[in-house]
Amino acid sequence: MNTENELLNKNLDKLIETAKTVRKNAYTPYSNFKVGAALLTKSGKIYSGCNIENGGIMSICAERVAFTKAVSEGEKEFEAILVVGGKDELIYTTPCGYCRQFMTEFCKKDFIVCMYYGDGKIVKKTLEELLPDSFILNE
Numbered sequence: 001m002n003t004e005n006e007l008l009n010k011n012l013d014k015l016i017e018t019a020k021t022v023r024k025n026a027y028t029p030y031s032n033f034k035v036g037a038a039l040l041t042k043s044g045k046i047y048s049g050c051n052i053e054n055g056g057i058m059s060i061c062a063e064r065v066a067f068t069k070a071v072s073e074g075e076k077e078f079e080a081i082l083v084v085g086g087k088d089e090l091i092y093t094t095p096c097g098y099c100r101q102f103m104t105e106f107c108k109k110d111f112i113v114c115m116y117y118g119d120g121k122i123v124k125k126t127l128e129e130l131l132p133d134s135f136i137l138n139e
């Protein structure tokens with residue numbers, strides 16, 4: 001599927017910087033695996049999120065933090081998300097299964113997920129590629 005996208009290309013540097021910056025706020029006393037996400041809306045706004053672990057109940061991933069921030073501000077149309085993750089250095093980090101399914105609630109199959117892991121290393125995949133044949137209620 002096509003992952004070339006004008007709005008994404010225009011905002012790519014800003015998405016990388018936003019994800020790297022918000023990653024510093026990750027709360028990860030258990031895994032020390034810090035993730036940052038930058039979510040681009042179709043109107044060109046960017047929402048950030050970091051992972052927040054919890055010793056007693058389920059932790060929340062950076063991707064879902066970014067989505068919940070955006071949706072709670074009234075956003076419903078999304079173009080792409082960029083994810084960075086790792087302990088000390090950035091490594092290739094993809095959204096977990098929970099997040100992939102969560103994204104299908106708000107995004108079409110051609111929604112672009114970017115995995116950035118430093119020095120221009122980036123992999124772009126569509127949501128369909130990351131979660132083929134996903135569950136969709138009422139379809």
Ligand SMILES: [Zn+2]
Pocket residue numbers: 061062063064095096097098099100
């Ligand atoms: Zn996740």
